[in-house]
Amino acid sequence: MSVNRRDFLRIAGAAGVAGATSTVAAGSAPATRVSDDWMGMLTDLTLCVGCRKCEWACKDANQLPGQQPIDAYDDKSVFERRRRTDAINLTVVNRYDPAAPGEQPVYVKTQCMHCFEPACASACLVAAFRKTSEGPVLYNENVCIGCRYCMVACPFEMPAYTYDDPFSPAVRKCTMCFDRITKEGGVPACAATCPVEAITFGKRSELLALARDKIAAEPDKYVNHIYGEHEAGGTCWLYIAGKPFDELGFRTDIAATPYPELTRGFLSAVPLVLTLWPALLMGAYAFTQRRDELARAEAEPGENAATEPQPGDHDE
Amino acid sequence: MSEHAGHAATPRDWARDALFLGQSFGAYLKGLVTPFNLIAAAILCVGVPVAIERFTEGLAATTNLSDDSPWGLWIGFDVLCGVALAAGGFVLASAVHLFGLRDYRPLVRPAILTGFLGYFFVVVGLCFDLGRPWRLPYPMFVSYGVTSVMFLVGWHVALYLTVQFLEFCPAVFEWLRWRTLRKWAAWLTIGATVFGVILSTLHQSALGALFLLAPGKVHPLWYTPYIPVLFFTSAVAAGISMVIFESMLSHRIFASRLGNHDPADMNRLILGLGKAGAVVLLTYFGLKWLALAHGQHWDLLTTPYGWWWLTEVFGFVLLPCLLYAMAVRNRRVGLVRAAGVLTVLGIVLNRLNVSLITYRWNAPERYFPNWREFVITITIVTVGLLTFRWIVNRMPVLHDHPEFGPAH
Numbered sequence: 001m002s003v004n005r006r007d008f009l010r011i012a013g014a015a016g017v018a019g020a021t022s023t024v025a026a027g028s029a030p031a032t033r034v035s036d037d038w039m040g041m042l043t044d045l046t047l048c049v050g051c052r053k054c055e056w057a058c059k060d061a062n063q064l065p066g067q068q069p070i071d072a073y074d075d076k077s078v079f080e081r082r083r084r085t086d087a088i089n090l091t092v093v094n095r096y097d098p099a100a101p102g103e104q105p106v107y108v109k110t111q112c113m114h115c116f117e118p119a120c121a122s123a124c125l126v127a128a129f130r131k132t133s134e135g136p137v138l139y140n141e142n143v144c145i146g147c148r149y150c151m152v153a154c155p156f157e158m159p160a161y162t163y164d165d166p167f168s169p170a171v172r173k174c175t176m177c178f179d180r181i182t183k184e185g186g187v188p189a190c191a192a193t194c195p196v197e198a199i200t201f202g203k204r205s206e207l208l209a210l211a212r213d214k215i216a217a218e219p220d221k222y223v224n225h226i227y228g229e230h231e232a233g234g235t236c237w238l239y240i241a242g243k244p245f246d247e248l249g250f251r252t253d254i255a256a257t258p259y260p261e262l263t264r265g266f267l268s269a270v271p272l273v274l275t276l277w278p279a280l281l282m283g284a285y286a287f288t289q290r291r292d293e294l295a296r297a298e299a300e301p302g303e304n305a306a307t308e309p310q311p312g313d314h315d316e
Numbered sequence: 317m318s319e320h321a322g323h324a325a326t327p328r329d330w331a332r333d334a335l336f337l338g339q340s341f342g343a344y345l346k347g348l349v350t351p352f353n354l355i356a357a358a359i360l361c362v363g364v365p366v367a368i369e370r371f372t373e374g375l376a377a378t379t380n381l382s383d384d385s386p387w388g389l390w391i392g393f394d395v396l397c398g399v400a401l402a403a404g405g406f407v408l409a410s411a412v413h414l415f416g417l418r419d420y421r422p423l424v425r426p427a428i429l430t431g432f433l434g435y436f437f438v439v440v441g442l443c444f445d446l447g448r449p450w451r452l453p454y455p456m457f458v459s460y461g462v463t464s465v466m467f468l469v470g471w472h473v474a475l476y477l478t479v480q481f482l483e484f485c486p487a488v489f490e491w492l493r494w495r496t497l498r499k500w501a502a503w504l505t506i507g508a509t510v511f512g513v514i515l516s517t518l519h520q521s522a523l524g525a526l527f528l529l530a531p532g533k534v535h536p537l538w539y540t541p542y543i544p545v546l547f548f549t550s551a552v553a554a555g556i557s558m559v560i561f562e563s564m565l566s567h568r569i570f571a572s573r574l575g576n577h578d579p580a581d582m583n584r585l586i587l588g589l590g591k592a593g594a595v596v597l598l599t600y601f602g603l604k605w606l607a608l609a610h611g612q613h614w615d616l617l618t619t620p621y622g623w624w625w626l627t628e629v630f631g632f633v634l635l636p637c638l639l640y641a642m643a644v645r646n647r648r649v650g651l652v653r654a655a656g657v658l659t660v661l662g663i664v665l666n667r668l669n670v671s672l673i674t675y676r677w678n679a680p681e682r683y684f685p686n687w688r689e690f691v692i693t694i695t696i697v698t699v700g701l702l703t704f705r706w707i708v709n710r711m712p713v714l715h716d717h718p719e720f721g722p723a724h
């Protein structure tokens with residue numbers, strides 16, 4: 001029976017709770033299972049014109065509060081400050097002004113990256129997040145207790161929380177329009193709306209090939225970096241750009257290690273502690289008892305057959 | 317049950333004896349008017365309405381939490397510091413019951429009570445922070461996120477709370493004079509202690525391991541794969557120091573209750589704890605440098621955060637360590653206590669550094685708590701102190717129960 005890493009963590013975690021005996025199989029975990037069938041998105045930042053129609057479409061598709069007429073999204077003043085996704089804006093576009101005069105500004109759309117091995121899912125203590133077989137990472141409000149560890153864990157800082165809701169606050173994030181894409185011919189609202197086709201929806205494996213082709217075809221136009229190919233172990237959402245990503249508000253210090261790996265070592269030590277500690281501690285206890293017994297026997301030479309002290313009531 | 321009837325003739329006598337410190341209800345009420353109680357009452361007058369506001373208006377109305385800073389004072393102080401400072405229970409219980417340091421027995425019950433109340437009020441603080449606190453039992457009964465370090469923390473805190481309650485039960489049963497149950501509870505002591513040490517090892521370190529998922533958010537000087545070990549070791553130091561700190565308070569405030577302990581004897585124990593504190597802090601000091609070397613962040617030491625790191629490591633780890641060592645060498649109990657206070661402050665500083673002060677250190681906008689968050693934290697601490705006092709004044713915690721002899 002092969003135990004993959006995910007199962008191993010499950011076992012380790014379950015052991016941590018139930019106190020079951022150790023099933024530690026020290027050894028390397030098999031590689032991540034990556035599905036070629038996962039759906040994904042490719043955003044070409046060289047094409048985006050900052051019209052924010054994707055924001056409108058997203059809000060419309062998800063029926064989020066604060067919707068405005070589509071014309072209102074032409075307002076460029078929002079670019080004055082950098083915005084992040086929040087509970088009523090699951091995707092936002094920011095403008096990055098050129099360093100040199102004459103260059104064009106770059107507009108960057110952000111949203112959940114739909115990681116291969118999501119940090120949010122590995123952080124959640126009630127398994128509210130799951131990686132679907134279609135690719136999107138989905139959140140289940142019905143079990144969420146609101147600890148917000150997912151928000152601490154997410155390297156892209158995408159999950160947002162409805163802090164202003166006193167009785168049913170919840171995490172909100174992009175679903176890659178899961179309900180649409182699981183229907184025949186369905187496309188996420190942002191990709192369907194984009195007037196310049198900066199967002200492409202398709203199989204992640206094919207999008208990666210497309211991104212490579214684009215970079216190879218115009219190496220002067222693109223930097224040779226597909227953001228999301230390796231970041232955090234790989235994400236379903238990919239970006240290509242004409243400028244280095246660290247100049248466009250992207251975190252470029254995110255390692256290729258999938259986030260669940262970061263806690264794997266700790267979690268695999270849990271069954272060890274559960275197995276070894278009782279033996280060591282009871283050993284120490286037995287040692288102490290024995291020492292006291294001998295001390296007593298020495299003090300009273302007549303009675304060397306000291307009775308076995310009962311646990312817990314010594315010295316009474 | 318039937319046993320208390322033999323001692324006190326009527327429920328009224330029992331209430332007078334067990335609840336009102338042997339006074340009539342009126343005299344008891346009059347005795348409550350003290351400066352400490354007046355301050356506590358003032359705090360509650362502010363705290364209770366804010367608590368109501370939190371649960372009716374929501375987190376946005378009462379905190380400065382944001383999507384960028386999802387964890388604030390309630391997690392950073394109430395939970396992280398609360399758990400670390402409550403570690404004295406498992407440290408003392410294992411020293412006495414497992415490692416045979418029997419002479420430390422008088423300190424076990426206060427330590428376990430602090431531990432139990434500490435954890436209890438950690439959970440209370442957590443309930444303020446959670447979006448839907450009424451779903452607190454979900455990880456136990458509804459949905460299991462077994463890959464999560466938080467899952468482990470949740471389960472272990474719940475189990476450890478139960479264990480500490482069991483460990484404290486003998487004192488409760490002595491107070492109620494339930495002899496049979498008292499005997500049974502004493503039987504459980506060794507098992508409960510072993511289980512408590514296991515749970516403590518795991519969840520103290522797990523609280524640090526939570527931050528393993530936040531590389532790049534926690535400053536690199538504090539983010540390290542060693543963080544579980546650092547949290548555990550520092551929790552042991554914090555636990556020992558809290559016991560020392562408490563022994564000081566206990567002496568001053570509950571002097572009348574300390575009847576059958578010789579002060580000279582107590583001083584000897586405090587010096588012993590000081591020695592342990594020095595050793596643990598020296599180990600922790602070494603581990604901090606080991607973690608730094610492992611991350612190879614020497615260059616960051618000359619940045620402002622580097623100076624802050626050095627302040628923590630020298631001023632709040634090495635300094636109390638040396639103070640402990642000096643105090644033990646010169647047999648100065650007062651200095652041991654000063655070192656204890658400094659250690660506690662140092663561990664609080666460390667937990668705040670990891671969770672708040674250096675969290676998203678490079679972000680333009682930083683979190684600072686809303687005044688209401690401070691009010692709730694102060695209120696919870698106040699209620700915790702009042703509960704501790706209420707119990708210590710009634711149950712055999714600082715002294716042995718006359719009818720039961722030395723506590724186990």
